[in-house]
Amino acid sequence: MKFKVLGSVGVEVDGRFHSIRGGHQRVLLAVLLVNGGRLVAAEELYTELWGDRPPVTVENALQAHVSRLRRTLHGWSDGGCALISRSTGYSLEFAAEDLDMNVFRRGVAQARAAMAPDPARAAHLLSGAMGLWRGAPLQDVAGGLICQSVAVQLAEEHLAATEDKLWLDLEREVPSAIGELKRMSIVHPWRERVTEMLMLALYRCGRQAEAIETYHAARARMVAELGTEPSPQLKERFLEILNQSPACAGTAANRTARPALAPELV
Structure with missing residues (x-):
């Protein structure tokens, strides 16, 4: 059971x-x-x-x-x-191990440990962990404070795991990465990690102008709706793309460095 x-x-x-x-x-x-x-x-x-x-x-x-x-x-x-x-x-x-929540968390932890030494295995582990999801967590019981708080935490963990999987797809040059990153940027417009990965994905396939426009659109939205500027990391990535820095070229040395992994939630 x-x-x-x-x-x-x-x-x-x-x-x-x-x-x-x-x-x-x-x-x-x-x-x-x-x-x-x-x-x-x-x-x-x-x-x-x-x-x-x-x-x-x-x-x-x-x-x-x-x-x-x-x-x-x-x-x-x-x-x-x-x-x-x-x-x-x-x-x-x-x-x-009889609770899918625990199996998901263990799979994500194992995947993050494998991201640097074995990206293919990490992607496989993340796919397996995310395949356990059948919809919004605790979707038919999340009215009380305990279930509600756990549901919010699990949704955040799922989103962070999705970002990790997209980073691995970007590194391994999976063809569908750009499309999924564009979708994620629409659904989660304030996730700067998604914006950064989309910029990198576009730049690496020769679409520098689109990468630059992605940054400008994200910045304009943040200024207009939140009254804030992008983070220093996102600004730095924009400048690297604008100046065609080798750091954005996707070499093996650079690909393990950015974006930083999302911290595990406890």
Whole structure:
């Protein structure tokens, strides 16, 4: 049995995805999963399930949802997980590799470690990690503060991993890199790393004028909408492209240096 939160919340059994019936049970499962086996206080669960309007018999209501979820999981389980009741809260014990969120994070970490010595392997690992995603994380339970905060963090981690994959595609001269970078620059116009990579990709295939225009368009948008200038790194890259610096030529020595890898989120 595998747990899924990178998309709608549910369980995969024998390759088949099963949603958890009942919104409160889905939220309960999600909160227990993202806490990684740690005890979640009953008061936190009250807030996550009912917000500021808990039922009068909130303790009994929570116990009822826990019992239903336990029965549901027991029907699918091969003994690899257990929903534990404590005096102050609840926890779900399961193997870390049985949660897609953990598998994604491990794959991204392995890919980043391999980017310099083995870019092809790093790209393969990133593709595998990103292939776990089935949509927005925790998409059907992200109303409470715990799930909402985790969903935001996971979305940022996915975007950073996407940027890493695009950098590897740029370095390996994958033909689709420019198209994907252009798409990303539209969807995420404030990601300077995407703008920098698009500028480099255009310059390296002989489209210096487009690379320069990409910078000017990004700068004009930032000044008009944010009232700020591009970062020193982006300005430096623009000047290198403008002056046809060898640093932009894509030699093996330069290709491992910029842009800087996105830091891992914890």
